Amino acid sequence: MSAMTTSERRNTATPPTGPSRKRNSLAKGKLPKWAVPAVAGGSIILGAAGSTLTGFNVATFAIYSAVIFLVAASVATTVVEGKRRGKNATWTYLIYASFILALIPLASVLYTVLEKGLPGMNMHFLFSSMNGITGAVDNQTVENGTPVLGGAYHALMGTLLITLWATVISVPVGMLTAIYLVEYGKNGPLARAITFFVDVMTGIPSIVAGLFAAAFFGLLLGPNSRMGIVAAVALSVLMIPTVVRSTEEMLKIVPNELREASYALGVRRWRTILKVVIPTAISGIASGVTLAIARVIGETAPILVTAGIASNINLNVFANWMSTLPTFIYYQIMTPTSPTNVDPSIQRAWAAALLLILMVMALNLAARLIAKLFAPKKGR
Amino acid sequence: MTTNALTSKSSTSGRAGDKIFSGAALGAGVLILITLFAVAVFLLIQALPTFMADPADISGGAGFLSYIWPIVVGTVIAAAIALLIATPVGLGVALFISHFAPRRIAGPLGYVIDLLAAIPSVIYGAWGYMVLAPALVPGYDWLARNLGFIPIFEGPASQTGKTMLTAGIVLAVMVLPIITSLSREIFLQTPKLHEEAALALGATRWEMITTAVLPFARPGIISATMLGLGRALGETMAVALVLSTGNLIPSLIKSGNQTIAAEIALNFPEAFGLRLAELIAAGLVLFLITLVVNMIARAIIARHKEFSGAN
Numbered sequence: 001m002s003a004m005t006t007s008e009r010r011n012t013a014t015p016p017t018g019p020s021r022k023r024n025s026l027a028k029g030k031l032p033k034w035a036v037p038a039v040a041g042g043s044i045i046l047g048a049a050g051s052t053l054t055g056f057n058v059a060t061f062a063i064y065s066a067v068i069f070l071v072a073a074s075v076a077t078t079v080v081e082g083k084r085r086g087k088n089a090t091w092t093y094l095i096y097a098s099f100i101l102a103l104i105p106l107a108s109v110l111y112t113v114l115e116k117g118l119p120g121m122n123m124h125f126l127f128s129s130m131n132g133i134t135g136a137v138d139n140q141t142v143e144n145g146t147p148v149l150g151g152a153y154h155a156l157m158g159t160l161l162i163t164l165w166a167t168v169i170s171v172p173v174g175m176l177t178a179i180y181l182v183e184y185g186k187n188g189p190l191a192r193a194i195t196f197f198v199d200v201m202t203g204i205p206s207i208v209a210g211l212f213a214a215a216f217f218g219l220l221l222g223p224n225s226r227m228g229i230v231a232a233v234a235l236s237v238l239m240i241p242t243v244v245r246s247t248e249e250m251l252k253i254v255p256n257e258l259r260e261a262s263y264a265l266g267v268r269r270w271r272t273i274l275k276v277v278i279p280t281a282i283s284g285i286a287s288g289v290t291l292a293i294a295r296v297i298g299e300t301a302p303i304l305v306t307a308g309i310a311s312n313i314n315l316n317v318f319a320n321w322m323s324t325l326p327t328f329i330y331y332q333i334m335t336p337t338s339p340t341n342v343d344p345s346i347q348r349a350w351a352a353a354l355l356l357i358l359m360v361m362a363l364n365l366a367a368r369l370i371a372k373l374f375a376p377k378k379g380r
Numbered sequence: 381m382t383t384n385a386l387t388s389k390s391s392t393s394g395r396a397g398d399k400i401f402s403g404a405a406l407g408a409g410v411l412i413l414i415t416l417f418a419v420a421v422f423l424l425i426q427a428l429p430t431f432m433a434d435p436a437d438i439s440g441g442a443g444f445l446s447y448i449w450p451i452v453v454g455t456v457i458a459a460a461i462a463l464l465i466a467t468p469v470g471l472g473v474a475l476f477i478s479h480f481a482p483r484r485i486a487g488p489l490g491y492v493i494d495l496l497a498a499i500p501s502v503i504y505g506a507w508g509y510m511v512l513a514p515a516l517v518p519g520y521d522w523l524a525r526n527l528g529f530i531p532i533f534e535g536p537a538s539q540t541g542k543t544m545l546t547a548g549i550v551l552a553v554m555v556l557p558i559i560t561s562l563s564r565e566i567f568l569q570t571p572k573l574h575e576e577a578a579l580a581l582g583a584t585r586w587e588m589i590t591t592a593v594l595p596f597a598r599p600g601i602i603s604a605t606m607l608g609l610g611r612a613l614g615e616t617m618a619v620a621l622v623l624s625t626g627n628l629i630p631s632l633i634k635s636g637n638q639t640i641a642a643e644i645a646l647n648f649p650e651a652f653g654l655r656l657a658e659l660i661a662a663g664l665v666l667f668l669i670t671l672v673v674n675m676i677a678r679a680i681i682a683r684h685k686e687f688s689g690a691n
Contacts, residue, residue: 094472364498
């Protein structure tokens with residue numbers, strides 16, 4: 001390292017003169033700017049050639065090109081710039097590659113959902129249930145080439161109702177817990193225990209939450225009692241920790257001066273919390289709750305074991321089985337309505353997937369907007 | 381007296397309000413502890429018949445241990461594949477966002493990766509079932525032909541692609557955003573002075589990362605990986621949809637194997653009586669495994685909190 005720096009210093013002492021020397025001597029021992037794009041171009045061509053040898057396809061083409069580029073560019077940098085910079089270059093390319101690799105499934109999932117979901121997305125799908133849609137109906141649809149009948153209205157309503165009930169249960173419990181942790185607990189042993197177990201609760205597998213609700217209501221109302229509210233309880237087990245964490249973070253950043261100013265005016269602690277602390281933090285809390293809803297709205301496993309499956313519209317969460325969009329997707333794929341002609345079922349499943357993804361994305365977007373729009377005004 | 385007016389009526393009602401409010405807050409906190417405790421207790425009660433039943437009545441006919449053992453191993457295999465893929469890629473993505481990407485686009489890029497976490501698991505499952513599994517079949521054929529002598533790649537490869545390796549890859553995609561977002565937060569908290577000191581000594585960017593960023597972030601990376609493991613162990617739908625289940629076999633590219641979560645999801649809707657108790661017992665085992673993993677991860681985070689500010 002020292003040898004390099006001294007040589008560089010010497011070079012700066014005698015700056016290059018005259019227009020004939022195009023390359024700055026400072027840039028000596030560095031790859032010229034065109035080198036990396038040239039290597040990239042070369043490896044794409046070689047990759048294509050290698051791929052055609054075994055019957056061209058996009059996957060092998062991309063893999064071959066990437067590997068050739070990685071090796072060639074690293075070797076070139078090592079030879080010209082030295083071992084250390086070579087290593088730096090190798091890892092830089094690897095890190096760029098890992099990012100691109102992570103984007104592939106995201107792009108593929110979104111593309112698949114759009115491509116397969118759009119054909120089935122129409123008014124009939126949104127506003128009719130699967131009531132009366134049997135295998136015979138689907139067979140006829142395929143034979144006559146008529147539009148697919150049956151939709152996800154019942155599942156959409158089930159999702160909305162169950163999520164609504166889960167929110168109604170989790171938000172008060174979660175917010176009050178966070179208030180206890182920040183305003184009352186003050187790092188006591190109980191507060192620390194709650195914090196720790198809330199963190200642990202974040203990691204409960206969703207199916208275990210479902211089993212818990214099923215077991216709880218099973219003891220209460222007899223085995224196999226499945227209905228919307230059981231699913232809502234299961235979802236709130238998953239939702240409460242998220243609500244607690246986000247509310248806690250937001251309450252913590254409310255400046256203590258605000259609380260003290262309120263106490264100084266003789267305001268009681270509970271009124272201070274309700275009228276000063278929470279309004280200050282409300283944007284963050286609301287966006288956290290929205291994200292928590294987005295998280296549980298797509299849960300499948302807990303619904304499978306708690307709410308069962310239904311093909312008709314059931315708007316009562318306290319009785320009978322209910323469908324939700326995730327379980328609708330699952331059952332349409334796993335047990336197609338018509339085992340011989342699965343296409344209508346697959347089409348319904350993807351349309352429901354598109355609907356579900358749109359809902360989740362909308363919730364995520366809403367969370368960001370809420371955080372931005374209702375953020376407390378900065379005084380300065 | 382005016383002071384009396386302040387302490388009289390409105391004040392007593394205020395005191396009651398204070399009591400009610402703090403009581404409600406405390407109650408909510410305790411409710412959470414009770415809930416977690418109740419999860420364990422109710423699962424235990426409902427699972428009890430399994431442990432007391434005649435071993436011959438349990439699925440498989442040889443007692444609960446030999447029923448649960450293969451699916452525990454299957455669960456661990458699936459999670460291990462997921463972590464082997466997701467950890468390096470996730471850390472790479474986190475480093476890309478925190479130290480390599482231009483500052484202006486780093487935020488939006490982080491949001492794009494977070495979108496991966498927002499996609500519901502059933503959609504990943506459907507994608508794995510319909511898109512990924514068929515696409516991987518040629519790759520599995522190649523593995524079976526050329527690396528078939530290794531037990532995990534033993535052929536003949538599944539022609540539907542619905543194998544353990546596919547399930548592991550789908551799981552990897554699902555835990556990737558967890559590992560990325562947690563480790564990104566910690567990478568960003570590396571003291572700027574450490575990084576600049578390394579660069580000032582002539583370190584390349586990669587040397588700066590290995591000497592300043594990674595040692596600082598090590599506990600965070602470990603706990604991020606553990607949390608990812610917790611998610612991978614408990615993930616249900618991806619495996620239930622993608623894996624074509626069967627007995628425990630070493631080959632990852634043939635149909636077979638099973639995980640606890642998928643076993644429950646696939647069989648619970650039709651289960652009753654002893655079978656129901658069996659599945660709940662399996663859920664209890666899964667709960668204990670993930671509980672231990674998560675508690676270790678949280679303990680690591682808590683222990684290093686004071687040094688790193690990472691949480």
